[in-house]
Amino acid sequence: DAGITQSPRHKVTETGTPVTLRCHQTENHRYMYWYRQDPGHGLRLIHYSYGVKDTDKGEVSDGYSVSRSKTEDFLLTLESATSSQTSVYFCAITGTGGPYGYTFGSGTRLTVV
Amino acid sequence: QQQVKQSPQSLIVQKGGISIINCAYENTAFDYFPWYQQFPGKGPALLIAIRPDVSEKKEGRFTISFNKSAKQFSLHIMDSQPGDSATYFCAASPAGGTSYGKLTFGQGTILTVHP
Numbered sequence: 001d002a003g004i005t006q007s008p009r010h011k012v013t014e015t016g017t018p019v020t021l022r023c024h025q026t027e028n029h030r031y032m033y034w035y036r037q038d039p040g041h042g043l044r045l046i047h048y049s050y051g052v053k054d055t056d057k058g059e060v061s062d063g064y065s066v067s068r069s070k071t072e073d074f075l076l077t078l079e080s081a082t083s084s085q086t087s088v089y090f091c092a093i094t095g096t097g098g099p100y101g102y103t104f105g106s107g108t109r110l111t112v113v
Numbered sequence: 114q115q116q117v118k119q120s121p122q123s124l125i126v127q128k129g130g131i132s133i134i135n136c137a138y139e140n141t142a143f144d145y146f147p148w149y150q151q152f153p154g155k156g157p158a159l160l161i162a163i164r165p166d167v168s169e170k171k172e173g174r175f176t177i178s179f180n181k182s183a184k185q186f187s188l189h190i191m192d193s194q195p196g197d198s199a200t201y202f203c204a205a206s207p208a209g210g211t212s213y214g215k216l217t218f219g220q221g222t223i224l225t226v227h228p
Binding site: 031033035039040041042043044045048058090092094096098099100101102104105106107 | 117119122145147154155156157158159162202204206213214215216218219220221
């Protein structure tokens with residue numbers, strides 16, 4: 001999908017363990033976002049980044065942290081996974097910083113047991 | 114607080130029919146209203162978008178109608194086809210400020226078009 005890759009695509013983990021999801025882009029876009037998708041809630045913003053080492057919280061950031069040490073990589077970490085974090089996670093990128101031209105990755109399906 | 118409310122949750126339409134999905138928003142700072150289409154196992158993809166300075170935008174079989182005073186907008190899919198079967202999300206974003214670039218999504222509508 002337009003130079004954006006998420007890994008892993010699927011993961012099953014146990015409650016209480018840390019988990020890191022990776023978003024990698026080859027578009028050299030400045031802005032990157034992590035959303036989670038849940039039935040009945042649409043997509044909700046977790047964290048976003050507006051540059052290397054520049055990140056901020058979104059609507060549902062509790063229990064999540066992010067890091068961006070390189071333009072191309074944006075990592076989402078679940079510090080201690082809980083069953084409520086079972087979800088599909090999407091990364092998105094945009095070069096403008098605005099809402100235009102959003103490109104989403106194919107998602108990571110995470111199951112916490 | 115859900116700032117964008119979408120209905121219906123699911124919709125079944127016969128081939129050739131018109132599919133209509135509605136969204137309502139609360140935040141008057143919203144200035145950009147896109148619709149996304151999502152197929153199973155894929156990320157959402159931009160379908161069509163509108164700014165509040167126009168009341169309607171058409172691209173092929175897809176039309177957005179926008180009512181600023183009612184704070185509502187809708188997606189119309191004319192001559193619906195089985196290939197249109199997907200989940201559709203409305204979304205909204207403010208024009209500027211610290212929330213610029215952050216999309217608020219509706220809950221989604223699962224559209225099924227029967228042949």
